[in-house]
Amino acid sequence: MTTQQVEAHDPAKDLKPFSHQVEMADEEHPVKTEHNDDHVDRHLAVRCPESLRHLSPEETIVMDRKITRKLDILLMPVLMALYILNYLDRQNISSAKIAGITTDLKMTTTQYNTAVAVLFAGYVSLQIPSNMLISKISYPGIYICFMCAIWGTISACTGAVQSFAGLAVCRTILGFAEAAFLPGAIFLVSCFYTKQQMALRSALFYSGSQIGNAFGGLFALAILELKGTHGLEGWRWLFIVEGVMTVGLAGIFALFIPNKPETVRWLTPQEKDRLIFKLEMDRSSKDATDEVPIMSALKMACTDPKVWLLCAVLFLDFIAASVTNFFPVVIAGLGFNRTITLAISCPPYVICCFVIIANGWHSDRKNERFLHVVIPMAFIVLGNVIAVSTTNTAARYVAMCILPSSFYSASTVILSWISSSMTGPASKRAIVYALINAICNTPNIWTSYLYYDSPRYIAAFAVDLAAAVGGIVVAGFLYLYLRNQNRKIERGEDLGKHGPTQVQIETGFRYQL
Template sequence: MADFKKTDSYDQDIKNENYLPEADDYDQGLGVVLPQSLVNLSEEELAAINKRVTRKIDWLIMPAMVILYILNYLDRQNIASARLAGLTEDLNLTVVQYQTCISVLFAGYIAFQVPSNMIVAKIKYPALYICIACALWGIVSAGTGLVQNYSHLVVCRCILGIVEAVFFPGAIYFLSCWYTRGQFAFRCAVLYSGSQIGNAFGGLLAIAILKMDGLAGLEGWRWLFILEGLVTVVLGLACILVLPNTPATAKRLSQVERDALIYRLEAEKGAKDNSDQIGVGRALWMAIVDVKTWLMCGILFFTYVAAAVTNFFPSVVGTLGYSRNITYCLTAPPYLICVVCIMLNGMHSDKTGDRYWHVVLPLGVTMIANVIAVSTLSTAGRYVAMCLMPASFYSSAIVTLSWISGSASGSAVKRACVLSLINALCNTPNIWTSYLYKNAPRYLVAFSVNLAASVVAICFATAALFYLKKENAKIERGDDLGSSGPTPQQIAGGFKYPL
């Protein structure tokens, strides 16, 4: 029987998607027992089942989640395309009123993330909850195409933010219920690619839809909201038929495959999840008093300050001086480059088990991009900066999210609270950064703030690295880490904070 407190290969094994502990490793009072259906299988058979399970859940979950995230971003960001198509002129919006319409969405988005994720962590049908929310925000988005004035637009954007608050923190938590820490960064990158695909093709889709300008007496930007909203409703409801809710109820997996998946997830934590025994209030308090929560929050917060440029990306690219359609086309390549970069960064982070350098090095590129943006107004220089920005700060963000999930020791409901609390706080820059993007075409204040934010994010990542190293040293010495640390079962299972 392996002693996981002393096994040197544990850290490497846990990175491997085929990781599955030996039959007796968790029978000694640690709360996880090898299911009877797996007892008589050889190690080769267990490994084959484990690999098959990973492949199946990838195909069951990831395509649908990516589609939902594409829709999430299209319906949130299409106001930027609508602005170039005459939204502000038709509704007589001032610059400040348009900026308010951007920021008010995030007021509802931020306020409802934590309570929504508390619900996700407690209900039996999290996938159903997420899909219904998708259909609802599609309805709101379609309704935005019927607004007649500034007040109507503000109300629609606020409601859209409330309903969309369900998705991203809920999706990150949902994925953490299906994948181990060693698999998470790449799957997070795959999920995040949905937002970048939405950004990349949102402008190109807008070109096609805006040709409907005047049809049925409606402006093209109205059709943009209406059609994209209706597509969201249809696909959101269709995903209900595809997405499984929990590993225990995944009908497309055999009983043996379900047992292997559940055992793998529980064995990594070192114990069965005790979320049913922990109230959401206590779980939230445990998340708040955990130092790791605030160190990780600092990294993501300042990364998202720099990333807020995406809310104005078509407008910033528009300062290059091209026509509206060319500007839409020019917004696509930076996000396509971003998809490739976040995939590679997430995959390499999972393969090496490293989090810190995969967070810090991309942020260094973000710094360089903002230096270029501040220093020049040349078309080539500005466009290079635009290409570097999303690829760098989103590559960093997806590994940070994986680092957060891997460091959130304790119950699943606490992990849900940590993820939603951090994501809620880290989206607050979207409220105030929108007011920085003025004085075009230079946007000197905005790009200067982005540069400073990148530096501060690196400082927080470095502080988190040293703190987690210190915590791992305490685990090795057998010191008490208190309620914010891993449980005794997790420690006995060889738990270490990812670095």
């Protein structure tokens, strides 16, 4: 095979494994990248574009920083804002309960818990089909905004329900619409950032949900003051106002949200070339999505052992995080009135925003994942031990301040661990995000029935405690498995169809630990 040496001028930290010379292919004899799948046997070589070959290392670093800054400004605030809206429309039922929805609709505690749970039944059922679609379309960003407008419309319609049955139907349909967002957004982020940039960006993205949690109660408190306007209860105005706001902002964001690296408006042609080349270098091959039938990508995702180990860690973390669905209700169990309950629900999530960003930044800086997962999980254990042991107001509130920071810090790093551990085409990666997120959100269905013994909630906090301990154990197994895979790579052993390609191995690929 005739090859030529093309130097990849990229000493930037985010591409450290590829800062040396990488063997690239010429036009007649491209390097073959084996994906070890019957349907994927194509020549997928990474070639340095002509527009970049004259750049010095210093110029490359400057360009990379400029590109990252533009993406951070253009993409991350939009996704954060959409996540805020996502949480407002999903969690406003907790504020509605405090405002009297159960009384007005004559609902029992079990019926209220069912209204919370049915959203997640719809939520988990469409995530995989949605991400299978989003990996193939040309405008994934616009698709996400469109689905955001759909769920905003449904949320606004919830303000007109007259019975438990109507509420349950609206919540189920809301779950169907929201299914597109989280796995789709994580996939969209992974299309623009390298593996070593993902933890911080996942943390920034997730901070949107925490801002929604932090100020959702205060925002709800202001909307509830509309009680009596046009003869409507305050909780009805809560659904209507937040739903209409979601539709309006989704329409605005659709005008400029990035869709793919090739079509980012703010980047010059040379910057687009650099971004695409950097991402291909990060994967050590061009994306094979177009060459892989979607059902083959689904098979690749379902048969990869790493997917299930990562899924197990996040699943247990999400069990521990189920308290967020009842956060204002648990706080209200301490004996505070509506105003104080919604007000003091804010600080734990403000703290959480800072903690998850710091944890994600440090994880990227150290290029390490395991400790940045298990240390937050140890704090989940601590918080649940306190919560299950006492109903002392001060102690219980301290526990509620600890818990959000802990399980969301762990989950953001787990999401970036998923990105760095997946080899293969982007369509497989999209399906993996949806598959894991769908499975890991199923606890939101059944854990809703654990919050019945106010104010102790012993069953709920005990289950959350056991899940956190289990998460630490499974994370340890995942660490040992990936470390063993890296040792096999170093010994030159074949890792099979789910391991890195030979090209990736030659360019320094190792699983992040």
